[in-house]
Amino acid sequence: MSATRPAVLLVHDLRKSFGAHLVLDGVSLEMRHGETVVVLGGSGEGKSVFLKHVNGLLRPDDGEVTVLGRSVSRLPEEELVELRRRVSYIFQQGALFDSLTVGENVAFPLREHTQVAEAEIAERVGALLERVGLGGTESLAPSELSGGMRKRVALARGLALEPEVILYDEPTAGLDPLTGLAITALIEEVTRTTGATSLVVTHDIAVATRLADRVAFLSKGRFGFTGTVAEAAKQEGPVGQFVRAGGVHA
Amino acid sequence: MRTGRDCYHHVVNVFERLYDLTWRRVRHLGGVALLGRAVTARLVTPPWNVREIVRQLEAMGVRSTNLASVIALFTGMVLALQTAYTLAAFGAKLYIGEVVGLSLIRELGPVLTALMVGGRVGSGITAELGSMTVSEQVEAMRSLGADPLRKLVAPRMWALLVGLPLLVVLADTTGIIGGALISTWELGLTPGFYFSHVLRLLKFGDFLSGIGKSIFFAFAIGLIASYNGLSARGGADGVGKATTDTVVAVAITVLVLDFFLTKLFLAL
Ligand SMILES: Nc1ncnc2c1ncn2[C@@H]1O[C@H](COP(=O)(O)OP(=O)(O)O)[C@@H](O)[C@H]1O
Ligand SMILES: [Mg+2]
Numbered sequence A: 001m002s003a004t005r006p007a008v009l010l011v012h013d014l015r016k017s018f019g020a021h022l023v024l025d026g027v028s029l030e031m032r033h034g035e036t037v038v039v040l041g042g043s044g045e046g047k048s049v050f051l052k053h054v055n056g057l058l059r060p061d062d063g064e065v066t067v068l069g070r071s072v073s074r075l076p077e078e079e080l081v082e083l084r085r086r087v088s089y090i091f092q093q094g095a096l097f098d099s100l101t102v103g104e105n106v107a108f109p110l111r112e113h114t115q116v117a118e119a120e121i122a123e124r125v126g127a128l129l130e131r132v133g134l135g136g137t138e139s140l141a142p143s144e145l146s147g148g149m150r151k152r153v154a155l156a157r158g159l160a161l162e163p164e165v166i167l168y169d170e171p172t173a174g175l176d177p178l179t180g181l182a183i184t185a186l187i188e189e190v191t192r193t194t195g196a197t198s199l200v201v202t203h204d205i206a207v208a209t210r211l212a213d214r215v216a217f218l219s220k221g222r223f224g225f226t227g228t229v230a231e232a233a234k235q236e237g238p239v240g241q242f243v244r245a246g247g248v249h250a
Numbered sequence B: 001m002r003t004g005r006d007c008y009h010h011v012v013n014v015f016e017r018l019y020d021l022t023w024r025r026v027r028h029l030g031g032v033a034l035l036g037r038a039v040t041a042r043l044v045t046p047p048w049n050v051r052e053i054v055r056q057l058e059a060m061g062v063r064s065t066n067l068a069s070v071i072a073l074f075t076g077m078v079l080a081l082q083t084a085y086t087l088a089a090f091g092a093k094l095y096i097g098e099v100v101g102l103s104l105i106r107e108l109g110p111v112l113t114a115l116m117v118g119g120r121v122g123s124g125i126t127a128e129l130g131s132m133t134v135s136e137q138v139e140a141m142r143s144l145g146a147d148p149l150r151k152l153v154a155p156r157m158w159a160l161l162v163g164l165p166l167l168v169v170l171a172d173t174t175g176i177i178g179g180a181l182i183s184t185w186e187l188g189l190t191p192g193f194y195f196s197h198v199l200r201l202l203k204f205g206d207f208l209s210g211i212g213k214s215i216f217f218a219f220a221i222g223l224i225a226s227y228n229g230l231s232a233r234g235g236a237d238g239v240g241k242a243t244t245d246t247v248v249a250v251a252i253t254v255l256v257l258d259f260f261l262t263k264l265f266l267a268l
Helices: A047-054 A077-086 A102-113 A118-131 A147-159 A177-194 A205-211 A229-234 A237-245 B004-044 B050-086 B092-134 B137-143 B148-185 B191-201 B204-230 B236-267
Strands: A009-018 A021-031 A036-040 A062-067 A087-090 A165-169 A197-202 A214-219 A222-227
Touching: A009 A047, A021 A047, A021 A222, A036 A047, A036 A205, A047 A062, A047 A087, A047 A165, A047 A197, A077 A087, A077 B137, A087 A147, A087 B137, A102 A118, A102 A147, A118 A147, A147 A177, A165 A177, A177 A197, A177 A205, A197 A205, A205 A229, A205 A237, A214 A229, A214 A237, A222 A229, A222 A237, A229 A237, B004 B148, B004 B204, B050 B092, B050 B148, B092 B137, B092 B148, B092 B191, B092 B204, B092 B236, B137 B148, B148 B191, B148 B204, B204 B236
Parallel strands: A036 A197, A036 A214, A087 A165, A165 A197
Antiparallel strands: A009 A021, A009 A062, A214 A222
């Protein structure tokens, strides 16, 4: 931890089980301001479960999660609201509200948390959709969108309150390679322009090579490895195998 | 071949399963109770999203009016026929108005309406909230700093709490008219005679007890349906299973609750 800048995110010895099924078995991670960490791991290893602890969607059985100086694991749900305005979560399938239009989805956080007039909301929604490459789609229903478009709308909704931390759950999963690449490029652009601290969970090595300052490898409920992608590729055992299988070689 | 040891394990297994099942039910009940407390807090405190309540009321209530009135109409007609037939020896024709009016208003109006509307509206709520839950929309709502209980559950509960009693009034009225049709067409009574008998023994308390029941039913239906929707897991199967659970649980709960409420209201 740098002396001048406290860690934006601190996870210490996080443990979580569902019934008898142990998912997280002592996960620790520390992130500095503006850093991008990519959590790699096979499916079902607990990547989403980990990410959901960071903004308090799930509660740990044991351990500490501190984000932007607030103890997420201890705050009651009502007090998490303030923190969640500053931390966006981009869900794997977008999780757009089916009953609302694209425009209303993007306007949702603005209506919920600001007193901005309707005319200005419309303007901001237009600009946000423009920014993710979907200008003029306000009146579409989520069901009319492709997978890639849903992720773009979800990102626009997640950017509405200008978050300091952005959590991405499998941003490229279920997309064709070209769309995946376009989404990765969009995230890269968003990270650069907002300076947000980004935590990305994925099993897509291409995402890690393009975005990660560091990668953490989740396996058997722990981060078995933390370091750069190049270092990961040099590792023996599952970490190296996983990264090399994704086409990255030391 | 079965040895004593096998039998022993078999018995232990059965007990473990029973224990699991019982424990699941208890946890279920605990979950519903906790949800009930959390939802009640949001029902009675502002802000109320009146537009959403009206939208829900329209979606569930207005479309249930046909169902509720058809059921009540035929129930009233059958009640009149059965009364005339089974009590013929006692000169029951004269009392058809009383029997139809009291049974509908105290019992059958609220219960049948709750059973039918509860199954229909309750399963709708579970399906809707369930598909939002499994597609992470409920978590998305929380992650955007909004409260799903206030935004999703409370308006549906309010719509039920307002809509079900209104449907019961409609059902009572239609049922009594059904009785009138049979009394005049089949049994040769005059409408005036029938209606005066409907009103003769009826007290305002009877009406209140029926409406009171329907408010309890509405609360139970909304709570069960929301709980099952919000705890749906997996994909479309999970939602389907939750929806079926709601239909069954609503039917059982309405009938059991009706017994206890009847005892309670008779004691008052
Ligand atoms: N709410 C839950 N209840 C029970 N088990 C869960 C829940 N959420 C996740 N799990 C289990 O935890 C494990 C990890 O899930 P997840 O984090 O979604 O994996 P992934 O790494 O693919 O994102 C899986 O086995 C999953 O079944
Ligand atoms: Mg996942």
